[in-house]
Amino acid sequence: MGLGKVLVTAASVKGCEPALRLMREAGCDVHLATSPQPLDENWQLEQTRDVAALVFAMEPVSARLLENAQALKIIARPGVGYDTVDVAAATRRGVAVTIAESTNHESVADFTLGLLLMAARGMLPCANSVQQHGWDRVTGTEAWRKTLAIVGLGRIGKAVVKRAQGFDMRVLVVSRRRDEDFARSHGVEYVDLDTALREADFLSLHAPLTPETANLLDAAAIAKMKPGAYLVNTSRGGLVDEEALAAAVRSGRLAGAAVDVLRSQGANSPSPLIGVPGIIVTPHMATLSRESMERVAMSVARAVVARLRGERPAGLVNPQVA
Known part of the structure; x- marks a missing residue:
């Protein structure tokens, strides 16, 4: 049967x-x-x-x-x-x-670091320039010894921590659940969200989308981020106020962002993040x-x-x- x-x-x-x-x-x-x-x-x-x-x-x-x-x-x-x-x-x-x-946590962690480096070093517009027979170059930012804040320490967050160690990064973590053994063995510091926003050179989101985390990075939170910081989101688009993020990058207050997820996904998405200089948007492919x-x-x-x-x-x- x-x-x-x-x-x-x-x-x-x-x-x-x-x-x-x-x-x-x-x-x-x-x-x-x-x-x-x-x-x-x-x-x-x-x-x-x-x-x-x-x-x-x-x-x-x-x-x-x-x-x-x-x-x-x-x-x-x-x-x-x-x-x-x-x-x-x-x-x-x-x-x-x-x-x-x-x-898929190892795949997403790889992709997260890839987005972080692309954003920090300005790789995408320069590569696109060469494809058009140009030779545009930019002076980027090193990831080495910078402060990375991870929001959500599940399997993906932990995999990102391990990769960040290769860059000698200071790693801050915002998480409701604490894995003290992991924190001790990997040099992780648990902090609240405000501290993470204030101190992170790179903020990477790995929290699930729930009623409690929806719009976690609203306009007020984005305003608290360290000037010149970068946001990376490979979790869910609903965690971020896209209008506020676009405005922060356009104004130069944030150095850039790299996201693999949007509130409205798919071809012809109306997301305000698309087309903003300094913001990299990929088509939800971190697991692929x-x-x-x-x-x-x-x-x-x-x-x-x-x-x-x-x-x-x-x-x-x-x-x-x-």
Whole structure:
């Protein structure tokens, strides 16, 4: 007997044949689809009506969709964020929500340091100049021995700390949960947000988007940042007041910013950060390494199979359903 229909729109999973094979060999009826752009809720409702498992990327999973998907047993997120899922509604309906934990933190940490260096040294406009047969150069800022403040010390934050040690950086951390052993062994200093804003040459965001962290870096917080500092965000666009950040970079109060996430993502995004000199915007690709994509896809496939077999899946964010 089959395990039920699995709808996959996430490119990371659609492109991983071992993950698809794992689900199919376990008895899943795997359907691959591409969500329309812009998103169409009616399309989502029709596609999810009879699914047992849902593997969306960043598409929203609303209470209405959950009410419509009567056979749904699991929403397996191919990442670590789940702010696009109505977890409360899923929990009420007994639908498991999982994340692909411990799969992409090294990739995101690499990308974070890459963005930091690109911003500090002005690499992007200079490289673009050479592509246009120019030879524009800028005098940048060293990362060596500067102060890096990390907001959120989960797996990604810790991986960034380890990389920052190679630059002899002083590392400040803002985190509700403290790992004292990690702090001692890696020379981390726990501080409050105001101290981090005041002292950091580079501020890197690695906190999840929740009602408590939404707009964490609002205009008032950005105004407290050290003059000449840089902001790096590879977490969620909703953490930052984009208008305030754009204004701070335009005015020269902040030296620059590099972000991989926006409040409104996708082609033709209206984000005020796009096109601002001194701000680098990449298309939410920090997790997109070959190695991490396969780890993510396999993690999702294992979670789907476990749940549909009546087992407890790894990465469960609403454990009360299992």
